[in-house]
Amino acid sequence: MTDDTVSRVWTLARRPTGTPDPDCFELETRAVPTPGAGEALVRTRYLSVDPYMRGRMRAGESYAEPWDVGAPLRGGVVGEVVEPNGTGFAAGELVVGNLTWADYTAAPAHELNRVAVGDLPASTALGVLGMPGRTAYFGTREVADPRPGDTMVVSAAAGAVGSVVGQLASMAGARVVGTAGSEEKVEWLSELGFDAAVNYRTADDYDAALADVAPDGVDVYFDNVGGALTDAVFEHLNTDARVAVCGQIALYNADDRPTGPRKLRKLIETRARVEGFLVSDFAPRFEAATADLRRWVTNGDLSYRETVTDGLDRAPEAFLGLFEGENVGKQVVRVS
């Protein structure tokens, strides 16, 4: 698939208007980079594609640094150290870092971490034991704060973040309702121990669907989606409800400024709290979070799935599929 003299690299060909298409991406062939002093050469095994990357396609509008047109795309990568080059890593060691969508990246030691997945597959360092798992961990425990007896709704519940959120909320004693976009996903949520699930693609009426699965209202909402679904959930919020805003994937491809019903008055009625968060704010506690997640996966308390797309050449396809809901669990690209 790859030879070891060239590195294929995805670059941003142009910024999208609305929904990105494959022409926004360009696959170039470059020489394998020569690591500078203090840099290791890493060969990509798995590449992460995540909804937040849509923000990086914009020019400076998001919390994530924008990708530059013509420059290599960057994201979570698990790779193998090919040339340690004095970084302290061993040749052959698996590392994880924010690297390029490429066969090879040269990166300084401080941007790389040893993959700490124990006996689990290396790809989990991008999913349940990586950024999405930690997002779920801190978002659930520190922001959403489900308590025994609460009804909690999780949108995009079959995604990399939502699937972990729901399981952590169940552990915390909440009754957990997920929303997802296919019968396969709904079935998986049931296997994960969700108490109920809504297929939002076949629900005629979100309001009625929510009344059905959350007849006592919603105490906690973990939102990955936004838009009309979130509008409907807000109408079911109970007194003192908490809303953790993690993602708004339904709106990421909106080109103009989307509008919707005003909800602040609902917050007065319910005394609800709505809070956005970014997992990066919890960086000092990442190691402890990963250790907890690894232990729960290992002892069977936490299940996960990955959707693996084979081949660096298919990375844009895997990324764009996120917005169609084509992944179950964490979407990764297997590169080598």
Added chain:
Amino acid sequence: MTDDTVSRVWTLARRPTGTPDPDCFELETRAVPTPGAGEALVRTRYLSVDPYMRGRMRAGESYAEPWDVGAPLRGGVVGEVVEPNGTGFAAGELVVGNLTWADYTAAPAHELNRVAVGDLPASTALGVLGMPGRTAYFGTREVADPRPGDTMVVSAAAGAVGSVVGQLASMAGARVVGTAGSEEKVEWLSELGFDAAVNYRTADDYDAALADVAPDGVDVYFDNVGGALTDAVFEHLNTDARVAVCGQIALYNADDRPTGPRKLRKLIETRARVEGFLVSDFAPRFEAATADLRRWVTNGDLSYRETVTDGLDRAPEAFLGLFEGENVGKQVVRVS
């Protein structure tokens, strides 16, 4: 103005569509009520009109119990006990309670409290030492949480709640910016120690006005208004901003469901927290709050104004004026 054999009583003539007009109210003349066992007869001195009452004009849509068509309107009243009737109050004693828009109300003892204003005017029990003052007290200290160095924006800052909020935020060390609807109000905010103020009626562009008065962004927003002004403030929120949602007066007369720009994504970028609250949730601590407020007013740390409309017959006019911003500080109606 009144005789002591009849009681004029305002009733709800019909529910409004959109902005209420005087025809929604009807002034009836009834016999002075005869207090039942355990009820005192109270003669109204001051009647409070408050924006939240617009919600009571709707049928069951608000957190406040709806007023019934044909029934007397209710609200905060300061009055004099005329017939104690075994309630434990003394004749001539001033009490405050949620009574009727009328010359007289008969009310059970548990719905009445002695007016505890010290040497201050009795009307303050409806304003700076009453529900609006306590709303400001708990909303500022428990929800908005301004800290030294924060920039805090207060909308409807020259109102009964906002004027107290801004002063409490100043005491807490924040730099305080108010929005108000006249030059007179803007000038008063300056006297109160607000660091800056925006006249939203003459500001061509809220965004530019905010950039001018809050060049380092907004750390805390205390919202009494909602709508376009609030939309603009949200765009200036800083990382970890707090928004206390107290009122949405700009929307109370909207008949259909108002829409506006979606803001949840902004909350992710800023990790902001938005929280609604109702002062009634803090009822167990009202006495302590009132004592603090009274002390601050007495020692000159806290200033207040009242806009007094004379005559029970003008109560609807005073109420409707709230939505035109005609009051500076607390709007009350002097009845006797």
